[in-house]
Amino acid sequence: MTSLEVRGVDVFYGDRRIIKDFTFRSKKGEFIGIIGPNGSGKTTLLKTMGRLLKPHVGVVLIDQTDIFSIGHKEFAKQVAAVAQDTTIDFDFKAIDIVLMGRNPHLGRLQMETVEDEKIARDAMEMTGSLDLMDRSINSLSGGERQRVIIARALAQQPRILLLDEPTSHLDINYQIETMELLKHLSNEGLIVIAAIHDLNLAAQYCDRLIMLRSGEAIAIGEPEEVLKAERIKEAFRCDVVVKRHPLTNVYYVAPLPKQNRSRPETGVRVHLICGGGSGASIMHELHDEGFRVSAGVLNMLDTDYEVAKVLGIETVVDAPFSPISEESYQANLRMMEQTNAVVIAPVAFGHGNVKNLDACQTVLEAGKCVYILQRSLDPDNDFTDGIAGDKLSTLIERGAVVIENIREMVDALLAPKTQ
Numbered sequence: 001m002t003s004l005e006v007r008g009v010d011v012f013y014g015d016r017r018i019i020k021d022f023t024f025r026s027k028k029g030e031f032i033g034i035i036g037p038n039g040s041g042k043t044t045l046l047k048t049m050g051r052l053l054k055p056h057v058g059v060v061l062i063d064q065t066d067i068f069s070i071g072h073k074e075f076a077k078q079v080a081a082v083a084q085d086t087t088i089d090f091d092f093k094a095i096d097i098v099l100m101g102r103n104p105h106l107g108r109l110q111m112e113t114v115e116d117e118k119i120a121r122d123a124m125e126m127t128g129s130l131d132l133m134d135r136s137i138n139s140l141s142g143g144e145r146q147r148v149i150i151a152r153a154l155a156q157q158p159r160i161l162l163l164d165e166p167t168s169h170l171d172i173n174y175q176i177e178t179m180e181l182l183k184h185l186s187n188e189g190l191i192v193i194a195a196i197h198d199l200n201l202a203a204q205y206c207d208r209l210i211m212l213r214s215g216e217a218i219a220i221g222e223p224e225e226v227l228k229a230e231r232i233k234e235a236f237r238c239d240v241v242v243k244r245h246p247l248t249n250v251y252y253v254a255p256l257p258k259q260n261r262s263r264p265e266t267g268v269r270v271h272l273i274c275g276g277g278s279g280a281s282i283m284h285e286l287h288d289e290g291f292r293v294s295a296g297v298l299n300m301l302d303t304d305y306e307v308a309k310v311l312g313i314e315t316v317v318d319a320p321f322s323p324i325s326e327e328s329y330q331a332n333l334r335m336m337e338q339t340n341a342v343v344i345a346p347v348a349f350g351h352g353n354v355k356n357l358d359a360c361q362t363v364l365e366a367g368k369c370v371y372i373l374q375r376s377l378d379p380d381n382d383f384t385d386g387i388a389g390d391k392l393s394t395l396i397e398r399g400a401v402v403i404e405n406i407r408e409m410v411d412a413l414l415a416p417k418t419q
C-alpha cells in the first residue's frame with residue numbers, strides 16, 4: 001500500500017526558512033488539498049514532496065523510504081507532478097507531450113509501444129484533451145495546455161500525483177471535471193495532493209485539507225474541521241461565513257465585504273426580525289448606512305447569526321433549531337424597545353420563531369415604528385397554517401408600514417423631522 005509521509009521538514013530558500021517543522025502522512029487513495037494565502041508555502045511544500053527541493057531538516061518518505069534514496073526513474077514511476085507554470089519551450093504536438101509521461105516506463109533507447117500510445121490517448125481522453133492531440137502545444141490556450149499536462153502526468157501511471165493549482169487556468173466546467181477526475185483517481189487508490197486556491201472546490205472534493213500560513217500547517221483534517229471562519233480569518237485576513245450548502249451538503253465559504261462603513265454613524269437604531277439568510281443583505285445595507293443594527297431572536301448557526309457576528313451586530317440567540325424560549329423572547333423585547341424602528345425581513349415563519357411577531361405587536365402598540373418588507377407577506381413563507389399571516393395582517397391593521405424595499409425605510413428614518 002502506497003504511503004507518503006513528510007516528517008519534521010524544514011525547507012529554506014537561502015537563509016529564509018519557508019516550510020517550518022511540517023509533518024504529515026497521507027493514506028492510500030486520499031485526495032489532499034493544500035490551501036493557504038499567497039506566499040504561504042504551498043508550491044514549496046509540493047516541490048519538497050516531488051523531490052525538487054531537499055529539506056534542510058526532516059525527510060519525505062514513500063513507503064518508509066527516503067525519496068532521495070530512490071533512483072530517478074523509479075521515483076518517476078511513483079510520483080508525477082503538474083507544475084503551476086505549464087509553458088513548454090519546444091513546440092511539440094500535444095500527443096508527444098503526453099507520450100513523454102511514458103519515459104520512466106521505457107528502457108534505454110526503447111521507442112513507445114502501441115500500448116504506450118493507448119495509455120497516452122486514454123490519459124488525454126480522461127482529461128478531455130484527446131481532440132487536441134495533433135495541435136502544437138504552444139498553440140493551445142492556458143486551459144487546454146493545462147489539461148494536456150495533466151494527461152502527461154496520468155500517462156506516467158504514478159501512485160502519487162502532485163498538482164500545483166491544477167484548476168487555475170480552467171473555466172468552471174473544466175474545473176469541476178478536473179476535480180472530479182482527481183477524486184475518481186484517488187478513489188482508484190492514487191494519492192492526489194494538490195495546491196488549490198479555491199476553498200470551495202477544495203471543500204467539495206478533498207478528503208483532507210492542509211491549511212498553511214507562513215509555512216506552518218495551522219490545521220490538517222477534514223474540510224469541515226479545517227474550514228472554520230476564525231481560522232480562515234487568521235490565515236487569509238478576510239471575514240467569511242462558512243455554511244453547509246443545502247443542495248450539495250458540503251461546506252462552503254462565502255467571503256464578506258470589508259466592514260468599513262461608507263457613511264458615518266447616524267445614531268438611529270433598527271432591530272431586524274430575520275433568519276435563514278433573509279436578513280443578511282439588509283444587515284449589510286443598514287450597517288453601511290450608519291445605522292446601529294440589532295437582530296433577534298435568531299438561532300445559533302443560522303446564516304443571519306453568522307453575518308451579524310461578523311458585522312458586530314448585537315443579537316439575541318437561541319440554541320440551534322430550537323423554538324424561542326421565554327428568556328430570549330423577553331431579552332429580544334428589551335432590545336427592540338431600545339431601537340427607533342423594527343423591520344421584518346422576508347423570513348420563513350414556523351412555530352419556532354412566530355413569537356417574534358408577538359414582540360413586534362407589543363412594541364408597535366407602545367408606539368414604535370414597525371416596517372414590514374412586502375415580500376414578508378408571501379404566503380409561501382408561512383409554515384404556521386396561517387398563524388403568521390394573521391399576525392402580520394394584525395400588525396398592518398394597527399399601523400405597521402409595508403415597504404417595497406429597505407431604501408424606503410432608510411429614507412423615512414433619515415428624513416429631517418418637521419415640527
Ligand SMILES: Nc1ncnc2c1ncn2[C@@H]1O[C@H](COP(=O)(O)OP(=O)(O)OP(=O)(O)O)[C@@H](O)[C@H]1O
Nearest residue numbers: 013014018036037038039040041042043044045195
Ligand atoms: N526560488 C525562490 N527563491 C526565494 N524565495 C522563494 C522562491 N520561491 C518561493 N519563494 C518564497 O517562498 C515563500 C513561499 O512561496 P510559495 O511559492 O511556496 O508560496 P505559495 O503558497 O505557493 O504562493 P502562491 O499562492 O502565491 O502560489 C514566498 O515568500 C516566496 O516569495
